[in-house]
Amino acid sequence: MKTMQPNKVTMGSRLKYVARLSGFAVAMFGFGYLMVPLYDKFCEVTGLGGRTAGGPVAEYLPTEEDTSRLVTVHFDSNVNSSLPWYFEPIEKTMKVHPGRMYETMYRATNYSDQPVVAQAVPSVAPGQAALFFNKTECFCFTEQLLAPGETKDMPVRFFVHPDLPSDTNLVTLSYIIYKNEDATAQQVVALNP
Amino acid sequence: MTDATLAHHDSHDHHPKGLARWLFTTNHKEIGTLYLVFSLIMFFVGGAMALVIRAELFAPGLQLVHPEFFNQMTTMHALVMIFGAVMPAFVGLANWMVPLMIGAPDMALPRMNNWSFWIMPFAFTLLLSTLFMPSGGPASGWTLYPPLSLQGGNSLAFVILAIHLMGISSIMGAINIIATILNMRAPGMTLLRMPMFVWTWLITAFLLIAVMPVLAGAVTMLLTDRFFGTSFFNAAGGGDPVLYQHIFWFFGHPEVYIMILPAFGIVSEIIPTFSRKKLFGYTSMVYATASIAFLSFIVWAHHMFTVGMPLGAALFFMYATMVIAVPTGVKIFNWVSTMWRGSMTFETPMLFALGFVVLFTIGGLSGVMLAIVPADFQYHDTYFVVAHFHYVLVTGAVFAIMASVYYWLPKWTGHMYNETLGKVHFWWSAFWVNVLFFPQHYLGLAGMPRRIPDYAIQFTEFNVISSIGGFAFGIGQLLFVYIVWQCARGGQKATDGVWEGARGLEWTVPSPAPLHTFDTPPDIDHPDLVAHTGGTQ
Numbered sequence: 001m002k003t004m005q006p007n008k009v010t011m012g013s014r015l016k017y018v019a020r021l022s023g024f025a026v027a028m029f030g031f032g033y034l035m036v037p038l039y040d041k042f043c044e045v046t047g048l049g050g051r052t053a054g055g056p057v058a059e060y061l062p063t064e065e066d067t068s069r070l071v072t073v074h075f076d077s078n079v080n081s082s083l084p085w086y087f088e089p090i091e092k093t094m095k096v097h098p099g100r101m102y103e104t105m106y107r108a109t110n111y112s113d114q115p116v117v118a119q120a121v122p123s124v125a126p127g128q129a130a131l132f133f134n135k136t137e138c139f140c141f142t143e144q145l146l147a148p149g150e151t152k153d154m155p156v157r158f159f160v161h162p163d164l165p166s167d168t169n170l171v172t173l174s175y176i177i178y179k180n181e182d183a184t185a186q187q188v189v190a191l192n193p
Numbered sequence: 194m195t196d197a198t199l200a201h202h203d204s205h206d207h208h209p210k211g212l213a214r215w216l217f218t219t220n221h222k223e224i225g226t227l228y229l230v231f232s233l234i235m236f237f238v239g240g241a242m243a244l245v246i247r248a249e250l251f252a253p254g255l256q257l258v259h260p261e262f263f264n265q266m267t268t269m270h271a272l273v274m275i276f277g278a279v280m281p282a283f284v285g286l287a288n289w290m291v292p293l294m295i296g297a298p299d300m301a302l303p304r305m306n307n308w309s310f311w312i313m314p315f316a317f318t319l320l321l322s323t324l325f326m327p328s329g330g331p332a333s334g335w336t337l338y339p340p341l342s343l344q345g346g347n348s349l350a351f352v353i354l355a356i357h358l359m360g361i362s363s364i365m366g367a368i369n370i371i372a373t374i375l376n377m378r379a380p381g382m383t384l385l386r387m388p389m390f391v392w393t394w395l396i397t398a399f400l401l402i403a404v405m406p407v408l409a410g411a412v413t414m415l416l417t418d419r420f421f422g423t424s425f426f427n428a429a430g431g432g433d434p435v436l437y438q439h440i441f442w443f444f445g446h447p448e449v450y451i452m453i454l455p456a457f458g459i460v461s462e463i464i465p466t467f468s469r470k471k472l473f474g475y476t477s478m479v480y481a482t483a484s485i486a487f488l489s490f491i492v493w494a495h496h497m498f499t500v501g502m503p504l505g506a507a508l509f510f511m512y513a514t515m516v517i518a519v520p521t522g523v524k525i526f527n528w529v530s531t532m533w534r535g536s537m538t539f540e541t542p543m544l545f546a547l548g549f550v551v552l553f554t555i556g557g558l559s560g561v562m563l564a565i566v567p568a569d570f571q572y573h574d575t576y577f578v579v580a581h582f583h584y585v586l587v588t589g590a591v592f593a594i595m596a597s598v599y600y601w602l603p604k605w606t607g608h609m610y611n612e613t614l615g616k617v618h619f620w621w622s623a624f625w626v627n628v629l630f631f632p633q634h635y636l637g638l639a640g641m642p643r644r645i646p647d648y649a650i651q652f653t654e655f656n657v658i659s660s661i662g663g664f665a666f667g668i669g670q671l672l673f674v675y676i677v678w679q680c681a682r683g684g685q686k687a688t689d690g691v692w693e694g695a696r697g698l699e700w701t702v703p704s705p706a707p708l709h710t711f712d713t714p715p716d717i718d719h720p721d722l723v724a725h726t727g728g729t730q
Contacts, residue, residue, distance in 0.1 A: 014301050017372035025364050025406050032410025032440055036425060039436050046503060080429065121428055127503060178429030 228285025235277030271335035296379030316358035392658035393458030456593030468535030541615030543595030556584025577637025609704030628662030656664035
């Protein structure tokens with residue numbers, strides 16, 4: 001048998017592996033967090049998850065109204081269990097022409113004996129239609145405050161873009177409304193100093 | 194041992210005795226043993242939880258445990274079996290066998306190796322202690338989906354910290370294995386001459402480093418959402434619970450292959466030995482393993498078709514998932530071709546390896562069924578999924594681990610195990626595991642959801658059969674402990690080669706393998722060695 005060198009590996013070459021592989025592990029930890037903005041961006045671009053733009057779209061009144069086409073819009077509402085509100089669309093459904101501006105109302109009632117601040121989160125189904133459903137005004141853009149027992153009608157102004165794919169004739173706009181705990185606590189404190 | 198060409202020095206330093214020996218050891222064989230013993234203990238802890246589940250499901254209605262505790266059992270059973278039993282068993286096998294198979298004297302980073310192991314008992318103490326806390330253990334399923342996982346008690350913080358510790362342990366272990374394989378191979382052992390077990394572990398280690406940190410990130414976000422007011426997964430604060438599922442399964446799917454690739458490696462060692470032929474299609478095995486690892490990163494959303502996604506995405510994830518059947522099929526073809534016209538014998542390791550090939554294939558087929566989007570809408574979260582992943586994890590990963598223990602036990606202990614009892618153990622396990630899991634396919638197709646303590650009465654018969662199978666399979670594993678214990682204490686002396694058809698460097702060292710081996714690297718092209726290693730691959 002040939003004489004072989006003793007089986008020795010220099011510490012330097014081992015540390016090189018440790019450094020590189022640990023760096024890889026740290027980078028992958030960062031990648032986990034990077035997935036958060038990536039996912040947001042991805043949803044915004046594709047309409048995945050029925051996400052609509054977070055703010056109002058620029059006032060845009062298309063010159064071309066497609067009066068030959070009627071799209072049905074369903075309105076839906078859900079209330080998170082910790083929020084003591086009634087929250088319902090006034091109209092359950094509308095037939096709209098793409099390109100024309102419409103307005104509808106949601107009615108909210110605070111049935112508790114405290115002022116409550118809430119935030120509505122919209123979503124559009126099917127997801128592919130989310131990109132073509134434009135809100136120019138919406139109660140979901142800001143927090144809503146209701147005094148004890150107060151009822152308020154809250155407007156949504158929207159239009160469906162004429163580029164909505166022709167096989168989509170039914171769009172659902174849905175809201176979930178949540179209690180904003182911090183803002184509600186501030187209101188309660190302001191009332192009972 | 195062949196002759197004196199290979200000098201094996203027995204221990205050249207004095208080892209501490211007793212507990213200190215195991216606490217401070219930096220020896221790859223001792224650490225390997227620690228991992229394997231730890232894994233066996235966790236296998237029984239997780240198994241006891243499974244039996245609580247099967248006992249409750251023996252009859253419809255609520256009999257034995259509260260539903261909350263039942264949910265804790267399903268969650269903990271999974272966490273313990275995945276992170277406590279299967280993964281440490283494979284790391285233990287890597288510790289024992291990788292240096293022996295590549296002719297290295299030890300792992301590249303022995304002290305870090307000690308740390309990676311000794312973190313584990315702390316992690317599992319944290320995890321299991323939650324069962325005794327006022328709010329109980331985690332009860333949201335091992336996937337810890339928000340918002341459900343955020344609605345439980347404060348013990349969630351312990352669970353998350355335990356997962357962090359397990360992740361650190363796995364990552365350190367993986368770094369060690371990569372550094373060992375890439376740095377310490379005997380001269381002449383090129384990458385494409387490495388044994389398949391070493392190849393599969395090299396790829397598994399890269400998967401571990403790539404995805405364990407992603408899991409750490411996901412659970413850290415859960416932690417801050419639950420305790421520090423962030424809103425990563427809280428829709429009211431602008432987050433999205435579906436995002437968690439994407440991050441989790443970006444970890445979770447490669448994790449599935451982390452638990453099966455080393456099993457492929459083990460079977461690729463055992464089948465050639467008992468077929469007395471070289472592994473058929475070695476190079477294609479290597480490429481198939483690498484392809485499976487690559488594909489595992491682009492199929493994660495098949496776990497969540499029902500949350501809704503664009504048609505194009507659903508199609509992409511469906512086809513990408515089905516493509517995995519191709520490299521997996523290559524492997525199964527190669528194993529069968531290795532046996533073709535071989536002079537086969539059926540010792541216990543071979544029986545478990547053959548059981549693996551047949552039963553893992555059943556699990557693979559139900560996996561292809563689950564990949565079909567419209568079918569998955571029906572199967573999602575039913576017992577069909579439970580049947581599927583227990584076929585790939587119990588008759589897949591666990592059978593491969595059992596096979597490897599029988600295969601290498603004579604090398605570890607220097608004694609042969611009791612072959613008759615080994616065969617009894619195999620046939621008992623192979624029969625009852627099918628009684629246990631096969632009826633669950635039918636339960637799932639009939640619509641029984643998973644993770645529930647109660648069920649409609651039309652599901653009774655199959656649940657009764659499944660529970661009987663569960664208890665019989667579980668009790669049978671006590672025989673395994675007895676066989677290993679008996680073999681460790683004594684028995685017929687094992688030769689160095691142990692098995693007539695065994696090829697590889699690990700069979701050139703004495704049985705039992707001395708504490709220190711390959712202080713001088715072996716010349717793997719030396720004629721005496723080639724006779725024993727088949728020139729490795």
